[in-house]
Amino acid sequence: MYPDLKLFIGGKWRSTEADMPVVNPATEEEIARLPRASVSDLDDALDAAVKGFRVWSRTSPRARADTILRAAALIRDRQEDIAQSITLEHGKPLAQARLEVIRGAEFFEWDAGEAMRTYGRIIPAAPGHKFAVHHQPVGVVAAFSPWNFPMSQPARKIAGALASGCSVILKAAEETPAGALHIVRAFEDAGLPAGVLNLVFGTPAEISGHLIPQDPVRLVAFTGSTTVGRHLTTLAAQNDTRVLMELGGHAPVIVCEDTDVHTAAVSSAVRKMRNAGQVCTSPTRFFAHESIFEDYAAAFAARAEATVVGDGRKDGVEMGPTANARRIPALAELVDDAVAQGGTLVTGGARLGNTGYFFEPTVLMNVPDTARIMQEEPFGPVAVINPVASLDEAIEQANAVPYGLAGYAFTNRADYIDRLVDEVEVGNLSINTLEASMPETPFGGVKSSGYGREGGTEGLENYMTVKNVWHSARIV
Ligand code: NAD
Secondary structure, three states: OOOOOOEEEOOEEEOOOEEEEEEEOOOOEEEEEEEOOOHHHHHHHHHHHHHHHHHHHOOOHHHHHHHHHHHHHHHHHOHHHHHHHHHHHHOOOHHHHHHHHHHHHHHHHHHHHHHOOOOOEEEOOOOOEEEEEEEEEOOEEEEEOOOOOOOHHHHHHHHHHHHHOOEEEEEOOOOOOHHHHHHHHHHHHOOOOOOOEEEEOOOHHHHHHHHOOOOOEEEEEEEOOHHHHHHHHHHHHOOOOEEEEEOOOOEEEEEOOOOOHHHHHHHHHHHHHHHHHOOOOOEEEEEEEOOOHHHHHHHHHHHHHOOOEOOOOOOOOOEOOOOOOOHHHHHHHHHHHHHHOOOEEEEOOOEOOOOOOOEOOEEEEOOOOOOHHHOOOOOOOEEEEEEEOOHHHHHHHHOOOOEEOEEEEEOOOHHHHHHHHHHOOOOEEEEOOOOOOOOOOOEOOEEOOEEOOEOOOOHHHHHEEEEEEEEEOOOO
16 A cells, blocks of 8 residues: 655656655654665656756746646546555544645646746837847756645645646655655656656755755755754755745734624634644634634634544544654653743643544633744644734734744724735635635745745746846847
């Protein structure tokens, strides 16, 4: 069921030393060994990507779109196989893995359409002169995708790059390599020319340290933590290489007094536990108006406690383990610190069982602003619910972190919504829903949550450069 892990370079699968274990986080059993790219593998991938770029950037947008759509159709056909691999390596419930596969296919389908709409512009000029603005693919992209969505995260980057006419070297997450590998297989079967999409695995710092300073690399596309994103941005800056950075978030949820408290609380708790909270847009800091705070927190905690936690392969499981062992101490430390500083632990707060990286659905209440969790993204199934006296206070709290990726609110008051739209510092604001993005909407952050957008009509801009052409009818 789990694929044979190999590198894919220049259109060929390649086996290398495989010494990094890939572990099922629900059982801690080894399911595979990850092949590690050597420096010469990376150099081969660079050569292949340069050749691939020559071919692909000169392929018509319609032909590019056709190939991408064929790959997306294969991904849809292979939904079950891909979902099974994702659940095995990541732990998420199978139903969520199936949805992730479809979301990945949708990213490809949307960007395939956008490939044909990378319009330029004609600028009025003096007689005998023409000014035309062209959008052209930037070149070879070094892409780094994280482990929280093993399939849809790499899909997003590959979709944008290939639709724009770029070639890609993707370093997929070492914990969850199969999602990306399935995508590559689909593109191979869809007839993508050799070298356009290359897949490598290995030690992240070694791969980024080698690839990013290379001349042919014209864009670094990364999703992950702000700390790593800053490091990669610094590396890229030394070579004047562009970056697309989707970094951390610490999403606020403003719960206004006019909302349907129970429905909002249940929706919040379910959404918080999705993917075991390992989502950059995960709602985490809940600011509920003091008049409804007790009711909201009680309903939230009751639903959080009722979450069915277990191996994602079992029917009815709503939340799997966290994806790797290091989340457990990271989450426990944040909870302990919040409690030590005077916060109330309403439910959860500790590892669940002795096998698998399970963490209890956790709700904290009345946590002081000084607690680490008020500033640090937990990236796990932990929610903080605090009371606020007014919308002013809620907005101030929402903006009181260096991050600005997603933000949410529950309200139907037009005057509140007007202020939220103007004043909450995020790239994605959702009202009365805790969904943050769709393939057709631009996704990305402000402040320390990153630069650039994926999806929407904006998504391909990162992968393209602007060239102005001045054509004079006569030599002047
Ligand atoms: P981490 O910062 O060590 O790694 C995050 C990701 O970056 C991983 O996929 C890793 O493979 C990659 N990475 C790390 N060092 C790298 C390097 N030098 N070059 C290239 N890639 C590198 O953290 P972690 O323990 O894996 O995850 C925890 C934190 O990461 C979370 O708190 C969260 O903020 C962030 N994260 C964010 C997302 C997201 O969707 N934005 C996804 C995964 C992790």
